[in-house]
Ligand SMILES: Nc1nc2c(c(=O)[nH]1)N[C@H]1C(S)=C(S)[C@@H](COP(=O)(O)OP(=O)(O)OC[C@H]3O[C@@H](n4cnc5c(=O)[nH]c(N)nc54)[C@H](O)[C@@H]3O)O[C@H]1N2
Ligand SMILES: Nc1nc2c(c(=O)[nH]1)N[C@H]1C(S)=C(S)[C@@H](COP(=O)(O)OP(=O)(O)OC[C@H]3O[C@@H](n4cnc5c(=O)[nH]c(N)nc54)[C@H](O)[C@@H]3O)O[C@H]1N2
Ligand code: SF4
């Protein structure tokens with residue numbers, strides 16, 4: 078019963094890898110009912126045959142003996158296997174007991190957000206029909222901040238086009254590890270003559286090949302942006318015609334950045350003034366320029382939203398918006414998206430503090446800020462959230478300030494975790510439901526427009542494992558059992574995909590046979606016809622909308638909450654700058670640590686420190702140390718490397734042992750989005766006894 082069962086005929090089966098956000102085309106060879114091979118799809122427009130180490134480990138991933146295989150109920154301090162029937166009965170009885178329906182919270186992780194447009198919408202619809210607005214997701218710490226920064230400025234989400242670019246800025250990102258097909262594109266462009274600038278306190282492999290490498294003190298990128306804007310404006314390198322026709326607030330920006338000289342930025346960022354000037358000139362004078370912007374390093378700091386606004390403005394005033402090789406809009410497939418039944422209604426806890434996080438320009442994302450929700454769990458204010466369903470996320474390890482997260486989740490009366498593994502978070506649950514992997518479900522992978530490719534693929538179910546079920550099946554069945562039949566008219570995932578595809582003119586069969594369809598033509602300069610979807614119809618360099626919310630109307634630099642400049646007394650006690658979570662290609666957040674193939678390549682977490690720091694503390698490579706922040710401490714081995722700035726320590730996230738989130742703080746620091754500081758904190762080193 079627990080073994081892997083192939084549910085499709087022998088032959089080659091195409092699918093979209095679901096082990097990270099890229100969705101690379103993958104081909105599985107099936108012979109005699111077994112998977113005998115895996116390779117990258119050569120004709121896939123994104124990865125063109127490449128699979129990273131994770132993708133190549135997919136067989137070990139799906140057949141891992143550590144996977145959960147049946148629903149588990151906590152009983153007498155242990156776990157008891159129960160049937161799905163019993164599991165649904167327990168959930169329904171627990172949910173029916175709630176006097177105030179708003180006391181149910183639902184929290185979702187990246188695997189759910191990436192399982193196609195409809196899964197999240199379907200779960201939100203469930204919440205609304207049930208009667209709670211309290212939906213949350215990892216977008217409280219990832220991605221939403223950048224989306225909002227771009228939308229506030231341009232009215233839509235734009236993406237970089239490194240493939241056709243004359244000048245690529247890789248800013249706070251290491252795509253070789255976090256988005257390998259993007260890394261591949263950048264290398265190809267560089268070979269074809271594009272200039273490459275990397276802005277990163279670490280010398281990544283791309284930084285070593287770059288024409289220019291800027292190493293800022295973590296958390297100070299916005300100061301760099303403002304100084305670059307200063308150079309471009311004062312040296313009149315901006316696109317005069319584009320600025321006057323399509324933007325508002327250029328004059329205010331000119332005044333705003335006039336004091337932000339490269340010398341001033343050097344004091345803040347420690348990047349030599351001459352290098353900032355060189356970068357600005359290169360950006361403004363290349364035939365096209367784009368910024369491949371990291372999601373993390375620039376978001377998870379007090380200037381998070383400002384960084385994305387600033388980067389959007391940089392591309393706007395240099396005339397790089399919607400041109401080949403610039404900052405482009407990719408068409409999205411027209412599909413029926415499952416949304417909440419009625420838009421209006423009560424909002425989640427914490428929305429008052431961060432209204433834009435919930436929605437902007439009338440476009441609602443329909444989620445609350447998770448960090449605020451943690452306080453609600455602990456205080457019962459403004460009303461208790463006492464029961465929760467968590468799916469596809471491992472907050473005890475991945476959310477900031479793990480000790481607080483653990484306390485908050487422990488305070489729940491009832492916690493269901495839908496998972497593939499008995500994670501640190503699942504261990505806190507009352508009920509754990511076994512979820513299928515991406516090879517065990519059918520869904521539409523429809524987010525390639527994020528990579529500048531108008532493409533869609535079907536992930537077709539090809540396996541079954543134990544009693545695991547796909548998230549979609551679980552939520553559909555729960556909805557049906559609760560009587561929400563009218564709002565959830567689909568019996569199966571196949572029916573839902575058919576419903577979604579209806580307006581697109583594509584059929585499920587077509588997608589299944591072809592392994593994906595590129596459906597739209599990339600068009601440029603869309604704004605000439607459509608304008609920009611902002612209140613003014615133009616690019617909002619100066620935003621009256623933000624001003625009315627008492628938020629900075631122009632991109633504005635905020636110093637990190639903990640830093641030698643901001644908190645000198647604290648910096649005396651904690652003299653190092655901590656940055657966390659630089660990606661390692663072998664792992665995805667807290668996942669895949671059980672896979673031998675990957676573990677051999679990267680066996681344990683290491684804190685990266687500069688040789689100057691090592692000498693100061695008399696440390697050798699691989700020594701175990703204690704790294705301590707005002708929140709807590711962890712024991713971890715060190716890697717001594719010249720590739721990191723002296724005075725900065727980088728620690729990866731996602732490890733149960735040496736969990737770096739014992740050091741981070743869950744306090745919201747970005748005043749616009751409520752994002753926490755996972756980068757640019759303070760810490761100190763103690764030698765381990
Ligand atoms: N293998 C793998 N891939 C992943 C993930 C994973 O866990 N594993 N996670 C996925 C997810 S959800 C996300 S959000 C993305 C994240 O993707 P990215 O945000 O692109 O993250 P990284 O590629 O790790 O690059 C971050 C870089 O920023 C640098 N950095 C640190 N602090 C600063 C700073 O203050 N300023 C600047 N300029 N740079 C700084 C780090 O040294 C590092 O090289 O990755 C995705 N891809
Ligand atoms: N200090 C620090 N912390 C960070 C970051 C950082 O840079 N520094 N980065 C942050 C970012 S950007 C992000 S996005 C978060 C990510 O944080 P999480 O969302 O917690 O990421 P994972 O650890 O990948 O957790 C996903 C969980 O879902 C399970 N899972 C996998 N597939 C499925 C599925 O199909 N269905 C279900 N139900 N479960 C599934 C996995 O077993 C895993 O336990 O981490 C954040 N945490
Ligand atoms: S980059 Fe690797 S893990 Fe991500 S989708 Fe591609 S093959 Fe899968």
Ligand SMILES: [Mo]
Nearest residue numbers: 218219220372
């Ligand atoms: Mo993320």
